[in-house]
Amino acid sequence: MKVVFTFEPPAEMRKEIRSSFPYVEFHFFQNVDLAETEMESSEVIVTYGEDLTDEHIERAVQLKWIMVTSAGIERMPLKAIKEKNILVTNARGIHKTPMAEFTIGLLLDHARNFQLQWKNQQQRIWDKTIPQAELNNQSIVIVGAGAIGQEIARLAKAFRMNVFGINSSGTIKENFDEMYSLENISTPLEKADYVVSILPSTEQTVQFYQMNHFEKMKNTAVFINLGRGDVVKEEILIEALNNKEIAHAYLDVFQTEPLPKNHPLWGMENVTITPHISSTTKNYLPRALDIFQKNLHTYINNKGQFINVIDSERGY
Template identity: 50%
Template structure:
């Protein structure tokens, strides 16, 4: 069985896989551009999900399963995969701990003025009377109440925040006080202190946030986007910030990455940007490989207990 990696994992993660079967042939590439015909013989492909094209799927004549060691699938050739009936799995769930810590960190940084104190240190200013707040008692809305959103909700509840959620059905979940749908959540935006977007990129979520959403938010609200950059048009967000419809935005994901050097985001005083790092962690790949190892054992033994099976027609 040929298992083709389109990237080079650390040897300590490959070693347990090599012990799972004598006929298991692990083929490691540093880039998909170096496949040199290996795609045509691959039965399993392991990828980060950003390098495969429809042409690659066409050339991979024997592939039966693709494992994506990330959660995002918007760059995958999903139509070609669905047409071939190829099994598709991903690493959904491995991001929830680092992204929860990252998001709680952003909110704490904001209410405790940590950025301002850092600026004061650089300038040699002693000013202990900056206004600081608390997370306790604040209303938080999490748009995308999946595995990551629910982990953030648990942490926010610990800090004494009141957490509201948004999902596709409005079905209630225990971590949230009230659950809304993507059609109804705009009505309660005026009550929210923090709004966090964690939605994937789909036809239903692209440019979900319109001008009226930001107009509905209170002027002291903070918008955080750790989902996908196309959830909100950058022009809409810039206008909302320039007109001070909201107080601040933290943005980790963008429609074009890397962000162009001349992009207005760089110089906006009420926007903090980070270079798509909310899920970064030393434990990222080890956690992803635990899922892959489970699924590989399932695949080898013809079982049916795969983790994180993705419907390529729906994109999740």
């Protein structure tokens, strides 16, 4: 049987996969275009989930299973996949550790004014008066209280923060002091020193954040978006920042990625930009391929449960 990757893991990972499954024919390609020919005779495709089209699904007549090595499947041709009854699994669950650590890193970067400290070093300035705060006793609102949000909450509680969560039900979960539904977000927003959005992109969340949300926040509040860029119109966010409705935004996701060179967000003093990397530590791919290998055993032996099966109708 044949497995095609539309990306190329590092050599040692390719070697490990091959040695674990000596009777499987693996083809690793740098991108989907190079993979096209082999895909037509493959039973399994392994992809980051942003490169497959209806046409790929139609031509891949042997295809039975797609392993997506990310969590976002909004760009997958799910309708075509469903019609052909192809199994889809993803890598959800491996994002929580790196994303929660990243979040705490951003909080401390802000609280301790690290960016100003590093600038001072470049100019050999010894300034003990730079304002510094603590996380202890500060309030954080975590918008999206799934696996990632819960891990952020766990670490925030270790720092003795006041932790407010937003989820669809409003039902409280471990490590949250209070939980609210999306409709009642205003109440915790008013108290927030930090707002972390890990909302996915769905009909309900696209352009969710409006100017009144930023107006509700303290002028000293920090907005962090690690979920999807389209949950807030960038013009609204820029206006809120220019009006000093909030103090700072840390943005890892954007309406258009990569963020265009001429985009005003790049140059704003009160904005920190990272290139959609909150989950992509060096542990990411090994963990994703671990799920793939476990599922491949299940597939080959036709026995056991697949990890992280996607309902291609619901889309998650």
